[in-house]
Amino acid sequence: MTAHSAHSMTQNENTNSRAPEQDTASENIAAAGLPGAPVAVEEELRRVGIDPDRLSIFQLGHPVELMQYPAPPWVKRMGLGFALWLMLYGLQIAGFVLADWLAAGLSLLVGLIILQGACEALVTASERLAVRLQWDHYVAGTVAEILSTLPELVVIAFVVPVSPLTAFVIALITIYNNAFVFSFYSYFLPKDKQGKFLMPKPITEAGTQILIAGAAMGLILGLVMLAFSSNPHPKSSFCIIDLVIISVILFTIFGVYLYKLVVNYASEEQAVRETLGLSQVDVEQRLALVYKNVMISPWPVIALLLVVGICGAVIGGERVAAFAKIAIKDLGLNDILTALILAVFAGMSEYVILWKSHRKKEYGIALANAFGGITQVMFLVLPFTLLSIAIYQGLIMPDHPSLPIHFTLSNIFLLIFLFPTFFVLVELLEESHTLGILDTTIMSAIILLLIMLLVTYGADGAVMKEP
Secondary structure, eight states: OOHHHHHHHHHHHHHHHSOHHHHHHHHHHHTTTSTTOOHHHHHHHHHTTOOGGGOOOOOOBSOGGGTTSSSOHHHHHHHHHHHHHHHHHHHHHTTOOOOHHHHHHHHHHHHHHHHHHHHHHHHHHHHHHHHHHTOOHHHHHHHHHHHTTHHHHHHHHHHHHHOHHHHHHHHHHHHHHHHHHHHHHHHTSOOOTTSOOOOOHHHHHHHHHHHHHHHHHHHHHHHHHHHHHTTTOSOOBOOHHHHHHHHHHHHHHHHHHHHHHHHHHHHHHHHHHHHHTOOHHHHHHHHHHHTTBSOOOOHHHHHHHHHHHHHHHHHHHHHHHHHHHIIIIISOOOHHHHHHHHHHHHTHHHHHHHHHHHHTTOHHHHHHHHHHHHHHIIIIIHHHHHHHHHHIIIIIOTTOTTOSOBOBHHHHHHHHTHHHHHHHHHHHHHTTSOOOHHHHHHHHHHHHHHHHHIIIIITTOOBOOOO
16 A cells, blocks of 8 residues: 555544534635625624635636536537538548638638637646646636636747748737727626726736736837837847747746736735635635545546647647648638737637536636736737747748838827827726726727727738838
8 A cells, every 4th residue: 555545544534533513614714705605704804904705715617517528518529629620631632622711711710710729628637737747726827827828829830931020910909809808808798886897806906016027118119119110220020039038928927927926926826825814624615625626646647648748739730731822812801801800719718618607607717817818928929929920031941021010000009009008008007997888998999099000001911111
């Protein structure tokens, strides 16, 4: 008998020796911040200034109603996506040529179906890994959210060789799309008597700071590009070293942001445990409540889920890149319009997590995930895109028609408009509430104005010239 087995048996014996009322009391106090927590426990937290409605604790896994099925719905959707991919691949080998519009549409459809399944597989793998390693809920949630971004990164990696400019625009437009989703979703959430729906406090604290950083970066880059383009200056595009330096800066900010976020989460959880006087048994029970909807899987199953997620991301990313190639080279769409089309779907991983949290009625977590979609694209996907373009420009194909990335009207618009967009979000977080009808209208107007300017003046990709 192994030491782990002996420990498990001893733990089970100790658990069985406790009276049922002790187990119930432990579970009640351990549920603080979770749905169904006793009112007395939450009032105890409020007395010391901790709002239980703003705690970042949540339950991982699928909703209870989906636990009865032998396989989650995403498995069937991913199977359908792989079947369609095999069909398209078979037609290509057989020499059967589809119409350009049909080939583009099917490639995009198949790619999106597989990418959605890949995102679900990666999130599921991270949750089951968290159960095996007994991570705290905030660590598990952070890892799952970052891992779910992998399909977006793979799509970018495949699109860069087709059109670096399209990849650049996709990353930036996705930020605005996610900001719009955040504002639209938060408006329809149930509000309290003051018309607010509060997000977890660690998000509002660290989130305000990173939004200020994003607004400043966008404004600085946009103004510098505007100044160079408005004067007879020899610099009119991003060189390789520019892209690398900007990427490193954004990656560094994101790393510090994650560190601060996790530290804030840990401090919040520690304050809850000290206030309620949770014992080690209570802490274990609290963790069990977090993972009660997550299956405990052996290591090979977790590894298989990771492999399926990664392979799905690669296959789906290749199909999305195929759509971009057909749209630009065969259908004659320019890089900006192609990027606008793809950007609508590029934030799929964030939308999947948001929908899963919403179905479990964990609205605060859903809202935090929607906000995470903004920060992750700005400080993870965008620098990855810039770094990929730098590598492609410097080592693979420096003579690509879309290289270098010029200081065009569209690129300047995309960067400068980050300032008003993030400014609205900062004002939102400083007041610790979600968007009202006026806030949502302002955010929508900003994004629609940007799209109008891109389509009207930026689609030709012309570089600004001195009059």
